[in-house]
Amino acid sequence: MKLLTDLDAIRTLTQSRLDNRRITGASGESITFRSVMVCGGTGCTSSDSNTIIAALEQEISSHGIESQVEVVRTGCFGLCELGPVVIVYPEGIFYSRVEVKDIPALVEQHLLNGKPYDKKIYEKTRHGEEILSFEETDFYKKQVRIALRNCGTIDPEVIDEYIASDGYKALAQVLTTMSREQVIDTVKQSGLRGRGGGGFLTGLKWEFAAKQNKQQKYVICNADEGDPGAFMDRSILEGNPHSVIEAMAIAGYAIGANQGFIYVRAEYPIAVQRFTKALDQAREYGLLGDDIFGTGFTFNIDVRLGAGAFVCGEETALIHSIEGHRGMPTPKPPFPAVEGLWGMPTIINNVETLANIAQIILNGAEWYASIGTEKSKGTKVFALGGKVVNTGLVEVPMGITLREVIFEIGGGIPGGKKFKAVQTGGPSGGCLTEEHLDCTIDFDTLTSLGSMMGSGGMIIMDEDTCMVDVARFYLDFTRDESCGKCTPCRIGTKRLLEMLDKITDGKGTMEDLENLEQLSLQIKNASLCALGQTAPNPVLSTIKYFRDEYMAHITDSKCPAGVCKSLISYEIDAELCRGCSLCARKCPSDAISGKVKEPYVIDKATCIKCGVCFDVCKFKAVAIV
Amino acid sequence: MEHQQTCSSVDIAEADEKLEKVKHAIEQFKLMKGALIPVLHEVQDIYGFLPEPVLQVVSEELNLPLSEIYGVASFYHFFSLTPKGEHVIHVCMGTACYIKGAQAVLDRLSTELKVPVQGTTEDNKFTLEATRCLGACGLAPVMTIGEKVHGRLVPNAVPKIINEYK
The missing domain is CATH 3.40.30.10 (Glutaredoxin)
Structure with a gap:
């Protein structure tokens, strides 16, 4: 030890x-x-x-x-x-x-x-x-790294390097000099809010669990990063796993728990391997186990692998999954802090939330609270993706504008294309437009605009992205991921998807548009858990800000972005075509005919719109019309 | 005839060995609360999917009804109740990949392999799957074939990549 x-x-x-x-x-x-x-x-x-x-x-x-x-x-x-x-x-x-x-x-x-x-x-x-x-490039200049601290400067598989970087100092300070109440107060005063999407005050959550008079309590780290297109938590586990272990032990001390679990996606093999290795090292050093630092405090952590269910990001569903059951949510209250894993008081914190804890203890609540806005303190990690030059992971102070993140840090839109929308909050969030670019990034502003902070996915879309198709994409995801327990979510998301399919298929009516909005609101109000309550957000926000695109699909049978297959067709421009015959040879449905060295023609009746001709043509003679 | 016999005895030995591994894994988790999902992960690791006869063994050893095991196994996407082809292709359908044209890559794979999504080719060579975010958004659109990651894909790159595995 x-x-x-x-x-x-x-x-x-x-x-x-x-x-x-x-x-x-x-x-x-x-x-x-x-x-x-x-x-x-x-x-x-x-x-x-x-x-x-x-x-x-x-x-x-x-x-x-x-x-x-x-x-x-x-x-x-x-x-x-x-x-x-x-x-x-x-x-x-x-x-x-x-x-x-x-x-x-x-x-x-x-x-x-x-x-x-x-x-x-x-x-x-x-x-x-x-x-x-x-460090002097636009990408790094405006970033403030707290949660991603050590990512890129230490070898995550060497515990000594983490220790040298002030690692386990916060745990030592907590165990030897602070009372449980002092730890909770510090976290409360820092203003840290849950980074998994809910935005609940972390210190308050800890306080609820601490007040429960039970022998057995649990700390769970939620690493079931479900947003398709987000990889903040994975990167922290891969780059700085000990920061999460240290924070879980601090949380355990604060609420009076001696057992922790990390619920991590099985699809993250590198993260699982590095975290498991870090656990072994921490155990070997006596930083986990019995009588840590000789203070009498005992804390252990076990790994549980997720099995690919988006709903398990929801606290009660995650708990049921660790218990070995189908991950289906149960109504709250009772909240997990009162009655959680195996009926015992349990706190569930997201990876990024935990990665802030040691720094808050070491530098003080005031330091952390001095970063960010009035109600959203500290920094947030975003996974920038989609049509943006610098795809990657960024950590920025709360209160920065969308424009700064997308155009300064992200480098703007590639290929000289025009920015159309930014999607935050993944399948639970919404799409924002150019007019919102100067809005600040914080929990409350994003929610008031009809999107949400979410866990940190930030997908940029350009003029070639069809917003109706994006809504359909997300609904396809949530329909698939709905656990099926409550009717509004199980059947509601399916009906929404059917209507969106109809519209992207060119068969939508104005009535469908009205029904989409109405049903969306009903699902939001009537669903049991956050999955259903937020699933209609991509539909509502795209209808709100991109109504003209829905109208183009419905009234003009046109997909302005040229994405929805039923509403486009392929044509060969006779002037550009050199008659090389490549498209005809590659066409899987033999829909293209012609003579070599003369312009070829696509038979629209036989064409299955697979787009192979468009992809293979070297002379850009195939056009989407 | 003699050759066939050798093959089958090898098969049986292999089958026994796998079952032993499963039993060993069950032994390891048996006393743990919530053992079922960790055990199913082990079974899938060993067999590549969850074969029914093995689930029966799990049922007996963990003293859980098969119906409950089926309920859990079918709930989670990660678990498969059917065997996969020799090469499993996972096309990432996370948002970042989708926005960058993953659907076209998936469609092209489906056309080239003549197999629907989530299906296995007749010769059992390939299984084509659309999957949730693989986490390599910087390389979007991305697919994995076995352990190998293929990134920055365009539909035209598909035939050549598949040929490497034929």
Whole structure:
């Protein structure tokens, strides 16, 4: 078991390693040691960052410079679009889309001779002749990293590096110097609200559970990140797993629980593996288990794998799933803080919420409350995706505008296209338009506009996105994910989807539009849990802000974005067609005919609108009309 | 004939080995509260799906009615009650991928493989599945074939990728 003095010794020993991973302003030959950080998040691992690490190590050893360079596999840097990403300290040089074949030159030029490897330097860091550090780019400048702290600077699989980065200091402080009430007060005063979507005050939740006079209580970390298109929680588990473990132990102390569970998606293998490894290390160091720091406090954490049910993000459903049943919600009250897992008082906090806790304890409630807006304190992590230049993960202070996030940090819309909408809150949220771009991002503003903060998915859409089709996409998802327990959600979402299918199929009527709105409101009012209560939001917000698109589908039988298949057809422009016959050969329904070197023609009656001709034509002669 | 016999004895040995693994996993979880879902994860890990005879074993060992096990297994998307093809293709249908054209990629796969979504090809080579967010939104649209991730897809890239697995 480690005592406080042992942790201090580890800090002293490991600190110099972390000091190397800072931008110092030094350059060229004056540098005697370099840290090469390679992103090991899911995005970059998918584009082979593991092979890059192996190649780097091999190349470094073949030059015999192991003592002058370290290679570290870190958590997510955020700029997934440019993966695999490699950052070299102390210069802070950012390399993007690195390939194995780049490694010999990169090692020789940069690590051996001190000259950055020009070919893969991130374009946005070039400033004339000068190369800026990544921190000076638009993507990073406005970010404030609290929950994502350590993601990108430590090796998440090495507990000593977390400890050196003030890790487990907050737990030590809580256990040795604070009462349970003081911990809860600090979290309450910080103003931290649940980051999973509900936005409930975390400290208040803890207080409810603390007041229950029961022997057995539980802490659950909800890592069943369900929003399709969001990966904040996964990145925290992959990049800084100990921050979640530490916070769960603090929560356990505050409410009087000795057992925690993390409910994590089975579809996140890297996150599960890193978290499990972190658990083993924490147990080995005695930071979990009996008598932590010799204070008599006992706390354990077990992992439970989710099995792909969106509804399990709902607290009561998640509890039933851990109990081994179908994940179906039950009415509240009783709230889990009173009667939760196996009938015992239980708090359920989202990963990102927990990742803030240690920093709040260490820096104080006032510090945290000084960031953000009056009612939304601190920062929020967003997964930027869709039609945006910088797809990736960003952490910004509450109160920043949508425009700043999408256009400054996100770099705007690619391909010179026009911004159309931004979707926040995933299947429970709504779509906002250009006129909302200067609105601030906080819980209450987003809700008042008909969307919601949600867990942090932020999908950008451009002129080529059909908003009716987007509503249909989300309803298809919620209809599929409805657990079936309550009628308004089970049948209501199906009816909504049918109407949306009809409209995107060109068969919709004005009556359908009216019914869509009415039924949406009924489902919102009558559903048992948040899944049903929020499922109609994508429909309502798109009807509210993009009514003209619905009208175009219904009255003109047109899909203005050219997405809905029933409302478009393909034609070959005789002037552009060179008669190469490629489209005819590729057409799966033999709908294209013609003579070589003469314009081809599509028979609309046989065409199945698969779009293969459109994709394969090298002369852009196939048009959507 | 002799060859066939060897094959079948190998098959039986393999089947026994798998069942032993299942029993071992059950032993490990048996005393834990809420053991069913962790056990089902193990069974699916071992067999690739949840075979009915094995679920019967689970039913007996955990002392749970088969109907309840079926109820749980069919509730969660992650569990499959039918066997999969040799290569399982997961096309991400998360929002980020959908907005970037995942539907067209899925349609093209369906056309090329001549198999509906959630179906398995006649030769048992491929199973085509639409799946929830794979979490590689930076590479959208994305699909995985087995463990391998294929990103930044366009429909035209489909035939070539499939050929690598044929």
